[in-house]
Amino acid sequence: xxxxxxxxxxxxxxxxxxxxxxxxxxxxxxxxxxxxxxxxxxxxxxxxxxxxxxxxxxxxxxxxxxxxxxxxxxxxxxxxxxxxxxxxxxxxxxxxxxxxxxxxxxxxxxxxxxxxxxxxxxxxxxxxxxxxxxxxxxxxxxxxxxxxxxxxxxxxxxxxxxxxxxxxxxxxxxxxxxxxxxxxxxxxxxxxxxxxxxxxxxxxxxxxxxxxxxxxxxxxxxxxxxxxxxxxxxxxxxxxxxxxxxxxxxxxxxxxxxxxxxxxxxxxxxxxxxxxxxxxxxxxxxxxxxxxxxxxxxxxxxxxxxxxxxxxxxxxxxxxxxxxxxxxxxxxxxxxxxxxxxxxxxxxxxxxxxxxxxxxxxxxxxxxxxxxxxxxxxxxxxxxxxxxxxxxxxxxxxxxxxxxxxxxxxxxxxxxxxxxxxxxxxxxxxxxxxxxxxxxxxxxxxxxxxxxxxxxxxxxxxxxxxxxxxxx
Amino acid sequence: xxxxxxxxxxxxxxxxxxxxxxxxxxxxxxxxxxxxxxxxxxxxxxxxxxxxxxxxxxxxxxxxxxxxxxxxxxxxxxxxxxxxxxxxxxxxxxxxxxxxxxxxxxxxxxxxxxxxxxxx
Numbered sequence: 001x002x003x004x005x006x007x008x009x010x011x012x013x014x015x016x017x018x019x020x021x022x023x024x025x026x027x028x029x030x031x032x033x034x035x036x037x038x039x040x041x042x043x044x045x046x047x048x049x050x051x052x053x054x055x056x057x058x059x060x061x062x063x064x065x066x067x068x069x070x071x072x073x074x075x076x077x078x079x080x081x082x083x084x085x086x087x088x089x090x091x092x093x094x095x096x097x098x099x100x101x102x103x104x105x106x107x108x109x110x111x112x113x114x115x116x117x118x119x120x121x122x123x124x125x126x127x128x129x130x131x132x133x134x135x136x137x138x139x140x141x142x143x144x145x146x147x148x149x150x151x152x153x154x155x156x157x158x159x160x161x162x163x164x165x166x167x168x169x170x171x172x173x174x175x176x177x178x179x180x181x182x183x184x185x186x187x188x189x190x191x192x193x194x195x196x197x198x199x200x201x202x203x204x205x206x207x208x209x210x211x212x213x214x215x216x217x218x219x220x221x222x223x224x225x226x227x228x229x230x231x232x233x234x235x236x237x238x239x240x241x242x243x244x245x246x247x248x249x250x251x252x253x254x255x256x257x258x259x260x261x262x263x264x265x266x267x268x269x270x271x272x273x274x275x276x277x278x279x280x281x282x283x284x285x286x287x288x289x290x291x292x293x294x295x296x297x298x299x300x301x302x303x304x305x306x307x308x309x310x311x312x313x314x315x316x317x318x319x320x321x322x323x324x325x326x327x328x329x330x331x332x333x334x335x336x337x338x339x340x341x342x343x344x345x346x347x348x349x350x351x352x353x354x355x356x357x358x359x360x361x362x363x364x365x366x367x368x369x370x371x372x373x374x375x376x377x378x379x380x381x382x383x384x385x386x387x388x389x390x391x392x393x394x395x396x397x398x399x400x401x402x403x404x405x406x407x408x409x410x411x412x413x414x415x416x417x418x419x420x421x422x423x424x425x426x427x428x429x430x431x432x433x434x435x436x437x438x439x440x441x442x443x444x445x446x447x448x449x450x451x452x453x454x455x456x457x458x459x460x461x462x463x464x465x466x467x468x469x470x471x472x
Numbered sequence: 473x474x475x476x477x478x479x480x481x482x483x484x485x486x487x488x489x490x491x492x493x494x495x496x497x498x499x500x501x502x503x504x505x506x507x508x509x510x511x512x513x514x515x516x517x518x519x520x521x522x523x524x525x526x527x528x529x530x531x532x533x534x535x536x537x538x539x540x541x542x543x544x545x546x547x548x549x550x551x552x553x554x555x556x557x558x559x560x561x562x563x564x565x566x567x568x569x570x571x572x573x574x575x576x577x578x579x580x581x582x583x584x585x586x587x588x589x590x591x592x
Contacts, residue, residue: 035523096574100573193549194548237551304530305531323574326583327575334510343520345506347528360535367542
């Protein structure tokens with residue numbers, strides 16, 4: 001199918017009129033009609049007629065100098081405001097909310113000619129690692145529909161994995177783009193904090209929230225990031241630093257590049273199949289000329305405690321704006337998980353506890369930043385697992401708050417430090433369940449991570465495997 | 473941001489636990505739910521007492537790490553004092569209709585809110 005091709009190839013064919021965006025959109029909706037009932041990736045599917053009429057318009061003005069994303073179908077996690085398209089954050093509180101403006105990321109993709117085909121499922125407000133804490137029914141993993149698609153952005157990941165679209169836009173506060181990418185056998189970039197505008201994205205935890213792409217490959221993610229990254233006057237935390245031509249530079253050799261392998265990351269807490277798969281990936285990097293060295297990064301066990309103070313505190317503050325007056329419904333509608341996080345955060349910020357929790361966590365955050373900076377000053381990337389466990393069965397994380405927190409073990413730290421991380425498929429475990437790994441770099445090293453990821457994907461074919469539900 | 477207790481008398485009734493311990497009581501949860509303006513049922517109070525308690529206990533692990541002399545990080549951009557011109561951007565102004573379009577209760581072009589002051 002056309003949608004299986006890399007974005008670059010599709011763009012070429014659209015320009016040479018070998019195929020049209022209309023045909024591409026038709027193909028996506030056909031597949032959605034067939035597969036979506038077993039997956040439930042969408043909360044709101046854009047009306048096919050509307051998507052087609054936009055595709056027709058794009059087809060008529062497609063040019064060789066325009067954006068390679070022109071005419072390309074994509075989905076957004078339902079955490080982005082999309083003017084005139086319902087936006088819920090997967091919460092009944094926003095069940096009928098129609099945004100009067102668009103997030104910068106959506107606006108930039110729209111201006112590039114990309115075609116939004118739907119708003120996808122998530123743990124409501126980003127609270128979760130399994131897309132079970134949604135008010136719209138969980139998203140099923142295309143690789144095993146009895147299992148979770150990960151979270152919080154299970155919807156966009158399942159949509160890309162099922163090839164409903166070419167790419168998805170996620171939001172990563174503690175792993176919400178990377179964890180579902182790992183569990184769905186797709187690629188995702190969690191960007192440096194401030195690399196992509198947060199304007200119009202529904203806030204979870206403001207000092208940790210990042211906006212980024214998820215797609216089939218590192219090359220596709222790079223093309224999308226080139227379009228959405230860059231300074232935005234509407235977000236004061238967005239960086240004024242120029243955006244690098246990631247896709248041009250990513251074809252370089254990785255010979256001599258240095259990768260750190262923190263031995264503490266591969267201990268008892270990690271599933272043995274994931275450990276084995278990443279050890280094999282390490283050998284692939286070595287075969288490509290990279291230098292991989294064992295290092296020590298002993299702070300790992302403090303990452304989850306810092307994350308579970310900062311994120312709930314900031315979310316309790318952010319969500320206090322939902323008073324049901326200007327928009328939205330009653331606060332009674334928050335899910336159990338959101339209530340847990342709001343209560344934990346309120347407690348951590350309350351008089352008498354602030355110093356012991358929030359302020360303490362902010363200090364440990366500084367320690368983390370220093371440790372990572374030190375390590376990343378002598379290495380191009382850290383090779384890390386994405387999740388400590390394989391895709392969970394439904395209910396597994398819901399019923400166990402500790403296990404639920406542990407799902408963020410390897411991902412939350414990266415948001416605390418603020419650096420980018422590329423999540424890549426690196427194998428399969430029992431039952432043909434996907435395994436992912438992440439490459440964590442220093443601030444604004446997205447380009448270097450794409451190069452490492454692209455080299456890995458040029459040598460391996462894990463990312464080309466499709467779930468059987470799509471093949472049949 | 474420090475959320476102040478609702479009132480001094482309530483603060484006196486609120487049994488402050490030792491943060492090092494982190495276990496919570498149902499009355500703590502009642503109090504926090506008021507601070508958070510979060511309606512919770514009796515059943516949820518029970519569940520939250522246990523689950524928030526577990527979380528708080530777990531995150532208290534941080535107390536074992538020395539951070540003497542460490543300055544806290546509140547943001548990682550390295551940017552300071554980001555200003556913009558104090559100008560109106562007409563492209564970002566909602567019409568009254570747009571501003572009210574998602575409100576559940578409106579009246580004569582205004583948002584309707586619950587009464588907060590009582591008549592004498």
